[in-house]
Amino acid sequence: MLKIKNKNSGFTLIEALTLLFVFSIITLSFYSVMSVGLRYIQDSKNRLAALAVANEKMEIVRNLKYDDVGTTGAGTGSLPEDEDVTENGKTFHIDTVVGYDDDDYDNNYPADVIPGDFKQVIITVLWGDAGLGGNNSVELKSRFVPPGLEVANTGDGILSINIFSDQPGGAGIPDSSVHIINNDTVLDTNQTTDSSGNVILIGPNIQDSIQKYEIIVSKNGYETVATMPPFPDTNYNPTFVHASVVSGGVNVANIVQNELADLDIDTVDYLNQPIGNIDFHLNGGKLLGIETTEPFDLIYNLVTDENTDSGGEKEFNGISPGQYEFSLLESGYRIIGIDPPFSYKLPNTGDDIYLLSLFSEPPLGIKVKLASKAVASLLVSVLKSTDKSPIFGAVVQLTNAFGYDVSQITPIDGRAFFPTTTDVFASGLYNLKITADGFSDSDSQVTIIDDQLKVETIELNAI
Structure with missing residues (x-):
C-alpha cells in the first residue's frame, strides 16, 4: 500500500509560545507609545485652554482704571486673589498677584520717595495633578502705568x-x-x-x-x-x-530667607571605623529669638535628640543653614574630635559642645570621632591660660621609657588623642611635652590606666 507523507505539520508548543511572547511585546510597546502620546495631546489641550483663561483674565484687568487694578485681599481692588473656573468640563485655578514696582528710571528708594512707580500683574493658571514634569501651569505678566505724574496718596x-x-x-x-x-x-x-x-x-x-x-x-x-x-x-x-x-x-x-542645607553626621572611632547607634543632641539653624531672662539663651528652629543608625550615620536633609551645637548623649563615649575640625565650648567638662557652621552650599559631611571611656587611651586639650580657648597648631609629644614616641599637631579644637594606630597602647607612665609658637613649653607626666580614658587639660602661657 502506498503511504503519502504529510508535509503540512503544525506549530509546536514552543513556537506558539514564542509567537505569543513577541506579539505581547509589540502590543505593549504600541500601547505605551499610544498612552504617552495621548497624555501629551491632553496636556497640550489643557495648556491651550489655561492660556485662554489667563488671557481672558488679563483682558479684564486691562479694562480697569489704574486705581482699580488691585486685589480684594490687599484692599486695593475687586480682583480675587484665588478663584476656580471651569472651561469645557476642565477646572482651572487662578492665582492673581498685583504688586508695585520701583522703576530705576527715577531712582529707587530712598532717593525715590514714591517707590510705587507702576503696578505689575501676575496671573497664574493651574490645573490637574503633577502631570508631565510637574509643570501644570501657565503664567502671564503685565505692567500697568499710572496716567500722568505719580502722586502719593496722603492717606495711604x-x-x-x-x-x-x-x-x-x-x-x-x-x-x-x-x-x-x-x-x-x-x-x-x-x-x-x-x-x-x-x-x-x-x-x-x-x-x-x-x-x-x-x-x-x-x-x-x-x-x-x-x-x-x-x-x-x-x-x-x-x-x-x-x-x-x-x-x-x-x-x-x-x-x-536662605536656601535649605544638608548635613550628614557619621560617628566613628579614632581609626575612622563606624560606631553605630550613638545618641546625640543637635540644636541650631534659624535664629528665632532670644530668651528674656538670664542667661538669655538663643532660640533656634531645630532642637532635636537623634541617633545614628547601625552604620553610624544620620542625615539631615532640607534644614536651615546657620550655627549648630552638637553634643553627645552617650555616657560611655567621649568626643575626641570632629573631621573637618570645628571649635567647641565648655572644654573642661565631659559634655563638650561642638559648634558647627552649616551653609546652604555645599552640603556638610562630618565625622564625629569617639573614644570609649573603658579603653586605655589619652585625650589632651591644649588651651590658652588667659581665656581657656583652644590653641591651634600646638605640637603634642607623648613618650615613655619603652620606646613609645608619637607627636601630633592640634587642629582648631586644640586636641590630640592617643593611640593613633591599632598597636596596643600600654598602661604606665608617659612623658607629655607640648610646644606652641608664642607660648611657653609644657612638660608633665601622665599615667595611663588599663580600661580607662585619661583626659588631660594643659594650659599654656603666652610669651
Missing part, C-alpha cells in the same frame, strides 16, 4: 519688604511668596518678590499700625520664615517682629 501708607539671603554671596531672593496679614486694617494678600527680592504694598489697607503686619515668606527649596508678635505675646524676643507702618514715609521690613 507704604510698606517695602526686602527678602534676602545672608549666606556668602547672598542677595535678594526673587520669586518668593510673601503672605501679608493685618486684621486691624483688613489686609490679607499674597505677593511675589521681584528680581531684587522686594515687595511694595501701597493702598488704603496699608495704614498706621505698629507691629501688626504679619509676614510669612516661603519658596520651594528655601526656608519658610514668619514674623512673630513682640514680647510678651511671644514668650521670647523674636528675631523678626511683625512689621509696622507709619503714614507719611516708606516703612521697610527686612527678612532673611
Whole structure:
C-alpha cells in the first residue's frame, strides 16, 4: 500500500509560545507609545485652554482704571486673589498677584520717595495633578502705568519688604511668596518678590499700625520664615517682629530667607571605623529669638535628640543653614574630635559642645570621632591660660621609657588623642611635652590606666 507523507505539520508548543511572547511585546510597546502620546495631546489641550483663561483674565484687568487694578485681599481692588473656573468640563485655578514696582528710571528708594512707580500683574493658571514634569501651569505678566505724574496718596501708607539671603554671596531672593496679614486694617494678600527680592504694598489697607503686619515668606527649596508678635505675646524676643507702618514715609521690613542645607553626621572611632547607634543632641539653624531672662539663651528652629543608625550615620536633609551645637548623649563615649575640625565650648567638662557652621552650599559631611571611656587611651586639650580657648597648631609629644614616641599637631579644637594606630597602647607612665609658637613649653607626666580614658587639660602661657 502506498503511504503519502504529510508535509503540512503544525506549530509546536514552543513556537506558539514564542509567537505569543513577541506579539505581547509589540502590543505593549504600541500601547505605551499610544498612552504617552495621548497624555501629551491632553496636556497640550489643557495648556491651550489655561492660556485662554489667563488671557481672558488679563483682558479684564486691562479694562480697569489704574486705581482699580488691585486685589480684594490687599484692599486695593475687586480682583480675587484665588478663584476656580471651569472651561469645557476642565477646572482651572487662578492665582492673581498685583504688586508695585520701583522703576530705576527715577531712582529707587530712598532717593525715590514714591517707590510705587507702576503696578505689575501676575496671573497664574493651574490645573490637574503633577502631570508631565510637574509643570501644570501657565503664567502671564503685565505692567500697568499710572496716567500722568505719580502722586502719593496722603492717606495711604507704604510698606517695602526686602527678602534676602545672608549666606556668602547672598542677595535678594526673587520669586518668593510673601503672605501679608493685618486684621486691624483688613489686609490679607499674597505677593511675589521681584528680581531684587522686594515687595511694595501701597493702598488704603496699608495704614498706621505698629507691629501688626504679619509676614510669612516661603519658596520651594528655601526656608519658610514668619514674623512673630513682640514680647510678651511671644514668650521670647523674636528675631523678626511683625512689621509696622507709619503714614507719611516708606516703612521697610527686612527678612532673611536662605536656601535649605544638608548635613550628614557619621560617628566613628579614632581609626575612622563606624560606631553605630550613638545618641546625640543637635540644636541650631534659624535664629528665632532670644530668651528674656538670664542667661538669655538663643532660640533656634531645630532642637532635636537623634541617633545614628547601625552604620553610624544620620542625615539631615532640607534644614536651615546657620550655627549648630552638637553634643553627645552617650555616657560611655567621649568626643575626641570632629573631621573637618570645628571649635567647641565648655572644654573642661565631659559634655563638650561642638559648634558647627552649616551653609546652604555645599552640603556638610562630618565625622564625629569617639573614644570609649573603658579603653586605655589619652585625650589632651591644649588651651590658652588667659581665656581657656583652644590653641591651634600646638605640637603634642607623648613618650615613655619603652620606646613609645608619637607627636601630633592640634587642629582648631586644640586636641590630640592617643593611640593613633591599632598597636596596643600600654598602661604606665608617659612623658607629655607640648610646644606652641608664642607660648611657653609644657612638660608633665601622665599615667595611663588599663580600661580607662585619661583626659588631660594643659594650659599654656603666652610669651
